[in-house]
Amino acid sequence: GNSVTQMEGPVTLSEEAFLTINCTYTATGYPSLFWYVQYPGEGLQLLLKATKADDKGSNKGFEATYRKETTSFHLEKGSVQVSDSAVYFCALTRGNQGGKLIFGQGTELSVKP
Amino acid sequence: DAGVIQSPRHEVTEMGQEVTLRCKPISGHNSLFWYRQTMMRGLELLIYFNNNVPIDDSGMPEDRFSAKMPNASFSTLKIQPSEPRDSAVYFCASSLYGMGQDTGNTIYFGEGSWLTVV
Numbered sequence: 658g659n660s661v662t663q664m665e666g667p668v669t670l671s672e673e674a675f676l677t678i679n680c681t682y683t684a685t686g687y688p689s690l691f692w693y694v695q696y697p698g699e700g701l702q703l704l705l706k707a708t709k710a711d712d713k714g715s716n717k718g719f720e721a722t723y724r725k726e727t728t729s730f731h732l733e734k735g736s737v738q739v740s741d742s743a744v745y746f747c748a749l750t751r752g753n754q755g756g757k758l759i760f761g762q763g764t765e766l767s768v769k770p
Numbered sequence: 771d772a773g774v775i776q777s778p779r780h781e782v783t784e785m786g787q788e789v790t791l792r793c794k795p796i797s798g799h800n801s802l803f804w805y806r807q808t809m810m811r812g813l814e815l816l817i818y819f820n821n822n823v824p825i826d827d828s829g830m831p832e833d834r835f836s837a838k839m840p841n842a843s844f845s846t847l848k849i850q851p852s853e854p855r856d857s858a859v860y861f862c863a864s865s866l867y868g869m870g871q872d873t874g875n876t877i878y879f880g881e882g883s884w885l886t887v888v
Contacts, residue, residue, distance in 0.1 A: 699881060
């Protein structure tokens with residue numbers, strides 16, 4: 658079946674450090690891939706997405722590239738801020754499954770000043 | 771534009787009581803999803819509707835849970851009777867979905883209903 662695996666958290670970084678959160682997926686065909694972010698006490702917000710191989714999604718300094726050869730969609734940011742502290746979810750959808758999102762387990766990021 | 775609107779935001783209820791969670795999807799969206807989030811199980815899809823019709827309810831944990839979508843602008847998730855293990859955050863989400871295509875349509879989430887059953 659379709660699934661998403663993320664690196665386990667929590668991840669603790671100092672401000673201005675480089676961030677990588679690994680995400681790999683298992684899916685038939687060509688899924689669309691997403692990163693969602695959840696700030697404390699809030700719902701999930703779309704951070705970025707990519708719909709085909711080699712696409713790069715980017716937003717707010719975050720970026721991720723759809724790598725079909727490695728079935729990966731790693732999230733990166735060059736310089737994190739305290740305000741980036743949140744839980745990050747990698748997810749995929751498949752067209753023949755009604756557009757429903759299949760989520761990874763989430764990775765908590767804590768950025769210290 | 772208004773996003774997905776959920777109510778109540780917070781609910782504390784006693785075991786055995788009926789709980790009704792409500793959702794108004796984004797106008798024009800044709801797919802609606804109910805997710806549950808817990809520390810132990812993460813984000814789980816409970817049920818989703820397309821054009822008001824339930825498509826997949828395999829994630830509904832048991833018969834105590836039921837969901838309806840009487841029209842394109844409203845959905846409910848009911849738990850009757852509620853139990854302490856139902857305590858979780860329940861998210862409603864919606865999207866404009868093109869059937870049979872990987873269009874990458876974004877799914878938009880509400881702020882969640884934080885349920886505590888004591």
